[in-house]
Every structure is written in structure tokens, then in C-alpha cells.
Amino acid sequence: MTFSFDSAAYGASAEALIGSADLCELGPGIQNRSATPALRALDDSLLFGGKSVSDRDMAASCISGLWLLHNFLDASHTISQDIHTTTGSYWHGIMHRREPDFSNAKYWFRRVGDHEIFPSLNAAAAEIARNSTTDDRSQFLTKQRAWDPFAFIDLCELATLGKTDETLPRSIAQLEWQMLFDFCYRQAIGAS
Known part of the structure; x- marks a missing residue:
């Protein structure tokens, strides 16, 4: 099954915030200050459009992810560090990967x-890798049997240092953000 991301599936508030964001950065990026009022206004009611939230950690994860998407690393970090789940750790890890603090x-x-x-x-x-130009440093993406977040962190580090092209890792980081946001949103409202 191929993953398909449709920002309209997450309600008007999320759709507007997702639609106004650029492709995920590998580094800190420039904060999208025009999104600040909408991000600050986010709460469960606004984000989930009146749908009942059954998992508050997943709802908070969605909000952390939206702050991160708009390059507000500190705001995302403040939220994700208080989510004591594997998914909270995932958002926390992405934020540190982008700082960049690769060991953290x-x-x-x-x-x-x-x-x-x-x-x-x-x-x-x-x-994505098979349909892109890869070099020796990114070729592992076409061969690995399971996702290796540590190898991807290393690839992101190489790209931020200019030692490999950033196009492929940015595309994958965008996909990763979309998949993780979708997972969190569905879990927050108890959808499968």
C-alpha cells in the first residue's frame, strides 16, 4: 500500500498550517512567523474540529509536529519533551536531528x-531513493530491510555539511513528517 498524504483529511486548521509550510528542512530552518498566531491558537478543539480526542499524548504530538514543520524548534521541543511515549521521543529526536545535535x-x-x-x-x-539520484552515501536507502533512523541521521548530517545532496534526505524527512503526523492524528481520535 502506498502512503498518500492529504492535508484536508486533518481539518481546516491543520490543512492551513500544513499548506503554508515549506518542504521540511534538515537543519533549523527559518521560523515561519506568519504561522505563529495560528500555532499559538491550536488546541484539541481547534485542531481536531470537534472530534473527540481519546489520546492526549498523540494530540500533543500533532501540535509539536506542526510547530516543528514551521521551524519553531524550541516550541516543538517544549511540547515533545513532556510526551513520555515512543512517539513523543520520535518528535523529540527529529527536533534534535534538525538543531543539529546528531548525537542527541x-x-x-x-x-x-x-x-x-x-x-x-x-x-x-x-x-523515493530508487526514483532519485543516489550516491554511495544514500544507496543504503534502496537496500535496507528495515528503517534505520541512525543511518538516516548520518545521511542528514552529511547533507547539512554539504557532503551529499540534500534533495533526497529532505524529501524523505517530509515523508517521515507526514507519516508521523498522520499516525498521531489517527491515534489521537481513536481512528485506525
Whole structure:
């Protein structure tokens, strides 16, 4: 099954915030200050459009992810560090990967373990890599049998240092954000 991301599936508030964001950065990026009022206004009621929230940690994870999407790393960090789940650790790890604090990102990904989105992410990343120009440093994406967040952190580090092209890792980081946000949103409202 191919993953398809439709920002309209997450309600008007999320759709507007997702639609106004650029492709995920590998580094800190420039904060999208025009999104600040909408991000500050987010709460469960606004984000989930009146749908009943059954998992508050997953709802908070969605909000953390939206702050991160708009390059507000500190705001995302403040939220994710208080989510004591594997998914909270995942958002926390992405934030540190983008700081960039690669060793700290690896610490948080060790806490993630084997996340539920990893199989789908691995398959989709391999497909993107097969349809992209890869070099020796990114070729592993086409061959790995399971998602390796540590190898991806290393690839992101190489890209931020200019040692490999950033196009492929940015595309995969975008896909990762979308898959993780989708997972969190569905879990927050108890949808499968």
C-alpha cells in the first residue's frame, strides 16, 4: 500500500498550517512567523474540529509536529519533551536531528525503538531513493530491510555539511513528517 498524504483529511486548521509550510528542512530552518498566531491558537478543539480526542499524548504530538514543520524548534521541543511515549521521543529526536545535535537525536531514537511507522517509512523511502539520484552515501536507502533512523541521521548530517545532496534526505524527512503526523492524528481520535 502506498502512503498518500492529504492535508484536508486533518481539518481546516491543520490543512492551513500544513499548506503554508515549506518542504521540511534538515537543519533549523527559518521560523515561519506568519504561522505563529495560528500555532499559538491550536488546541484539541481547534485542531481536531470537534472530534473527540481519546489520546492526549498523540494530540500533543500533532501540535509539536506542526510547530516543528514551521521551524519553531524550541516550541516543538517544549511540547515533545513532556510526551513520555515512543512517539513523543520520535518528535523529540527529529527536533534534535534538525538543531543539529546528531548525537542527541540518536539518543532519542534509541528511546523510540521500533516505531509503528518504520515499515511503511522504509518502503516509501526506498521507492523515493530508487526514483532519485543516489550516491554511495544514500544507496543504503534502496537496500535496507528495515528503517534505520541512525543511518538516516548520518545521511542528514552529511547533507547539512554539504557532503551529499540534500534533495533526497529532505524529501524523505517530509515523508517521515507526514507519516508521523498522520499516525498521531489517527491515534489521537481513536481512528485506525
